Amino acid sequence: MSIGKQLAGWLLFTTALTFPAAALAQDTGAQDTGEEPDTPPADTQEGAQDDPRQDPVEDEAPEVSIPGGGNVITVTGRRGPRDITRSSTQVVSVLSSEDIARTGDGDIASAISRVTGLSDNGDGRVFVRGLGDRYSLALLNGLPLPSPNPLSRVVPLDIFPTDIIASSLVQKTYSANFPGEFGGGVINLTTQAVPDEGFVKINFGVSGDSITTFEDSIQYYGTRLDKFGFTTDRRDPPPELQRFLNGDTQLSDLTLAEQQRIAVQLNEPNLNVVQRIGKTRPNFSGGITMGGAVDIEDARLGAIATFNLSNSYRTRSIISQTPDDLDLNLRTDFRDFVTDNRILANGLVGFGLEVGKHRFRWTNVYIRDVLKQAVISEGENIQDGDTERQQKTGWFERQLIDSQLIAELEFGELEFDLRGGYAQTDRESPYEYEFQYVRTNNPGDPTGEIFVNPLNRIRGDLATIAFSDLTEKLWYGGVDVTYPVIPDILSVTVGGAYSDTSRTSSFREFLFDSDSDFPAGVGALRPDLLLGNAIIEFFDVGLFETSQVFPVFAADLETKAGYIKGNLTPLEGLTIDIGVRYEDATQSVAPVQVFANQQNLDAVTQIANDYFLPAGTITYDFGNGFQVRASASKTIARPQFRELIFQPYTDPESNRTFVGNPALQDSELINAELRAEYYFGSGSRAAIAGFWKKIDNPIEPFSAFTDNDQITQFANAPEATLFGGEVELQWNYDLIDFGGWFESKRAVVVANYTYTQSELKVDAADETFIFSPGVGSVPRPASGFFFDGRPLTGQSDHIGNLQLGMEDLDKLQQATFIMSYASERVTSRGAGGLPDIVEDPGFRLDFVVRQGITVAGVPLELKAEARNITGRDNFDFISSGANRIEVNTYEVGRSFSFSISAEF
Numbered sequence: 001m002s003i004g005k006q007l008a009g010w011l012l013f014t015t016a017l018t019f020p021a022a023a024l025a026q027d028t029g030a031q032d033t034g035e036e037p038d039t040p041p042a043d044t045q046e047g048a049q050d051d052p053r054q055d056p057v058e059d060e061a062p063e064v065s066i067p068g069g070g071n072v073i074t075v076t077g078r079r080g081p082r083d084i085t086r087s088s089t090q091v092v093s094v095l096s097s098e099d100i101a102r103t104g105d106g107d108i109a110s111a112i113s114r115v116t117g118l119s120d121n122g123d124g125r126v127f128v129r130g131l132g133d134r135y136s137l138a139l140l141n142g143l144p145l146p147s148p149n150p151l152s153r154v155v156p157l158d159i160f161p162t163d164i165i166a167s168s169l170v171q172k173t174y175s176a177n178f179p180g181e182f183g184g185g186v187i188n189l190t191t192q193a194v195p196d197e198g199f200v201k202i203n204f205g206v207s208g209d210s211i212t213t214f215e216d217s218i219q220y221y222g223t224r225l226d227k228f229g230f231t232t233d234r235r236d237p238p239p240e241l242q243r244f245l246n247g248d249t250q251l252s253d254l255t256l257a258e259q260q261r262i263a264v265q266l267n268e269p270n271l272n273v274v275q276r277i278g279k280t281r282p283n284f285s286g287g288i289t290m291g292g293a294v295d296i297e298d299a300r301l302g303a304i305a306t307f308n309l310s311n312s313y314r315t316r317s318i319i320s321q322t323p324d325d326l327d328l329n330l331r332t333d334f335r336d337f338v339t340d341n342r343i344l345a346n347g348l349v350g351f352g353l354e355v356g357k358h359r360f361r362w363t364n365v366y367i368r369d370v371l372k373q374a375v376i377s378e379g380e381n382i383q384d385g386d387t388e389r390q391q392k393t394g395w396f397e398r399q400l401i402d403s404q405l406i407a408e409l410e411f412g413e414l415e416f417d418l419r420g421g422y423a424q425t426d427r428e429s430p431y432e433y434e435f436q437y438v439r440t441n442n443p444g445d446p447t448g449e450i451f452v453n454p455l456n457r458i459r460g461d462l463a464t465i466a467f468s469d470l471t472e473k474l475w476y477g478g479v480d481v482t483y484p485v486i487p488d489i490l491s492v493t494v495g496g497a498y499s500d501t502s503r504t505s506s507f508r509e510f511l512f513d514s515d516s517d518f519p520a521g522v523g524a525l526r527p528d529l530l531l532g533n534a535i536i537e538f539f540d541v542g543l544f545e546t547s548q549v550f551p552v553f554a555a556d557l558e559t560k561a562g563y564i565k566g567n568l569t570p571l572e573g574l575t576i577d578i579g580v581r582y583e584d585a586t587q588s589v590a591p592v593q594v595f596a597n598q599q600n601l602d603a604v605t606q607i608a609n610d611y612f613l614p615a616g617t618i619t620y621d622f623g624n625g626f627q628v629r630a631s632a633s634k635t636i637a638r639p640q641f642r643e644l645i646f647q648p649y650t651d652p653e654s655n656r657t658f659v660g661n662p663a664l665q666d667s668e669l670i671n672a673e674l675r676a677e678y679y680f681g682s683g684s685r686a687a688i689a690g691f692w693k694k695i696d697n698p699i700e701p702f703s704a705f706t707d708n709d710q711i712t713q714f715a716n717a718p719e720a721t722l723f724g725g726e727v728e729l730q731w732n733y734d735l736i737d738f739g740g741w742f743e744s745k746r747a748v749v750v751a752n753y754t755y756t757q758s759e760l761k762v763d764a765a766d767e768t769f770i771f772s773p774g775v776g777s778v779p780r781p782a783s784g785f786f787f788d789g790r791p792l793t794g795q796s797d798h799i800g801n802l803q804l805g806m807e808d809l810d811k812l813q814q815a816t817f818i819m820s821y822a823s824e825r826v827t828s829r830g831a832g833g834l835p836d837i838v839e840d841p842g843f844r845l846d847f848v849v850r851q852g853i854t855v856a857g858v859p860l861e862l863k864a865e866a867r868n869i870t871g872r873d874n875f876d877f878i879s880s881g882a883n884r885i886e887v888n889t890y891e892v893g894r895s896f897s898f899s900i901s902a903e904f
Contacts, residue, residue: 089577135183146474174633176563176579182635194302194352198292205899208282212315217280217339229343229370238265251545259542269528285310319886322705328883334379341372357410420477427470436462452523455514466509552592578616603646639664663769663777702829718766724756750803762788798823812852840875867895
């Protein structure tokens with residue numbers, strides 16, 4: 001290489017390192033890496049698609065990084081068969097960047113829910129084959145991720161924009177190289193890798209929906225940095241509160257004067273004054289991506305960097321009702337007007353080095369997801385005839401930092417895969433305000449016609465402020481060694497993995513508390529005036545900590561694993577992938593002693609189990625595009641930290657309060673599947689499968705109602721079984737025979753359907769354990785919480801997806817109709833004999849158009865989307881006969897978006 005070219009390459013490379021960049025929304029093609037110079041990328045810069053007349057097995061494979069893959073699944077940058085779905089020894093589905101771009105989905109949760117048997121729960125948690133998110137495993141580049149969501153140990157996939165993901169793999173049959181917590185499947189995300197040549201891409205988008213955009217919303221000011229997803233020290237605990245939090249004295253042991261010194265500092269008008277905003281603005285998003293590579297002697301060094309920022313609004317008018325009895329007569333009937341302002345910032349910086357056959361990859365991901373929420377609720381308490389008005393404001397910030405280092409080394413026929421890294425997630429929610437005003441509607445009450453809050457906790461007049469904080473740290477590492485014992489017949493992989501996840505969760509809630517002679521007229525003041533210094537001091541308003549029993553918890557999960565896996569091809573067309581994993585894990589959850597005289601430190605969990613987890617899949621390829629697979633395995637599902645921690649947490653999405661159960665135990669699963677697949681060229685395929693699972697001690701949520709609140713807890717059911725079938729079709733049809741305008745076009749049909757049936761098995765003698773403070777884990781009849789024959793929570797009987805599209809093979813031009821359907825599914829068991837709470841996702845229709853144009857020599861991509869065209873609403877309810885209680889039901893509206901991106 002000439003000196004001039006070397007200098008030009010280094011200039012491009014260092015430019016990629018010094019400028020922030022973000023992955024372009026729905027790339028026109030996947031960035032290939034590490035191939036021979038004469039190998040064309042899957043798409044040109046103009047977005048041309050692969051020619052279906054070529055044999056797909058001759059092309060390059062989508063990049064997929066998994067642990068212990070050996071030569072079974074193509075790893076990043078290595079040559080292999082293009083159709084991983086066919087060549088894998090397991091049942092897998094792969095969404096490439098082209099697949100994601102076709103559907104136009106903005107986040108991975110939405111995109112991956114179009115895979116057969118998968119459905120998005122609406123909050124970023126993806127359900128696999130009717131199993132809840134606890135039965136799913138999420139990996140990034142084959143490595144685990146901690147979750148910033150208190151509800152889940154599995155990271156919510158909606159925080160990953162499709163911009164930074166090169167491909168998504170879903171594996172539904174277990175193999176020993178994956179962690180043992182494998183129920184429905186594993187979802188592995190592979191980030192953008194080092195490009196072959198330098199590029200810069202920018203994008204900008206605008207969107208809105210028929211319920212929110214240009215309509216009224218409610219908002220509060222916050223701070224000047226809120227619009228960027230960050231905040232100022234205004235949301236830090238005030239000095240007097242921080243001094244108390246640093247001490248070991250309970251709030252109830254402080255004098256009234258000491259309590260008031262804290263109370264007067266807790267009133268932040270910028271954080272608790274809600275205003276009506278007319279003509280809510282549209283949503284905006286933008287980003288930039290750049291990358292480059294340079295050759296240094298025999299090595300190739302490259303980098304890619306991304307940055308994205310989006311700011312969106314969503315308004316909901318929610319029907320929120322609670323039952324008074326088993327006949328579902330109303331206790332309360334509320335309308336919650338909610339405005340969510342979501343700010344999502346994400347960035348990725350990746351470096352790659354190729355030295356001969358050795359490849360090194362260092363990936364760094366940063367995601368910050370903030371929800372700024374304002375809620376005004378008004379409704380009737382049917383029992384006493386009161387009308388209540390509630391106001392809530394909150395700032396919920398989630399943050400993920402992840403750094404991974406992967407080395408793929410080849411020494412002749414011996415392969416070493418080394419991986420390790422550190423990840424940390426944080427969730428902070430400062431200044432969660434809640435106020436409740438009551439109008440008695442009593443003619444004999446002097447203030448019976450106005451809403452008042454006399455700050456009396458005994459009477460139930462709530463004025464609370466809460467601070468919650470969660471930090472989770474994850475260290476992980478692993479090594480795999482693969483060697484072809486008998487070339488082309490038997491290869492063996494031996495591997496080991498270690499991970500240590502630690503979580504600290506604190507929740508401190510304070511209630512303003514006055515004497516019983518607090519004037520009702522003063523209680524009519526708006527929140528910032530009601531908590532004014534003069535009111536607190538003159539009327540002797542103190543503080544009461546509702547969370548002082550269990551304010552802080554610490555949790556830890558340490559796993560050590562080793563496995564051996566063999567890939568045997570004893571005769572032409574027959575492949576046997578068999579292995580066993582040994583996994584030893586210790587999981588602990590315990591309250592942290594915060595106060596010197598703290599009582600009831602008995603909410604402790606200690607689970608120490610080890611397992612041998614065998615897995616095997618047999619594949620026979622008949623050689624004419626038809627192949628059959630049979631698979632069987634044993635796996636486990638551990639209780640999530642949130643399900644164990646005996647501490648309340650209110651989910652801002654569902655307005656549901658969750659409390660953990662320290663008595664939970666591991667679930668064990670037996671899995672079996674039989675599948676037939678047919679591949680008929682041009683990337684087209686069809687498949688049909690049947691599957692069966694048996695689950696011992698499945699963990700199920702159950703809910704009770706108090707006033708206008710839904711309280712959800714967890715318990716182990718005795719046993720459950722699940723079985724079903726699925727069919728899928730991908731058909732690419734070249735329209736060249738139609739001539740004219742159709743000569744360069746291709747029709748694309750992607751369809752899948754999953755039928756699932758599950759049922760709990762509960763006998764009269766079965767018991768489950770429920771924790772009670774001061775008492776510990778108490779055995780209770782399982783039949784008091786679960787009904788024999790009921791389906792598992794999260795399971796839809798029917799899930800279907802259909803994509804009908806047309807695309808141009810010579811340039812970027814696509815139009816796709818996207819249809820999805822999921823039938824009713826239980827979200828929580830009803831406690832005390834109440835019917836189950838049911839969600840009805842129903843049918844949705846979307847339409848996405850992508851068009852490439854060139855302006856002044858610059859290729860541009862234009863994209864327009866119409867979502868939920870049929871106007872399907874959200875339904876969450878309880879029903880019995882003709883009676884129905886709406887738990888969380890609201891209009892969703894139709895949404896529209898337009899974006900433009902450019903590549904230089």
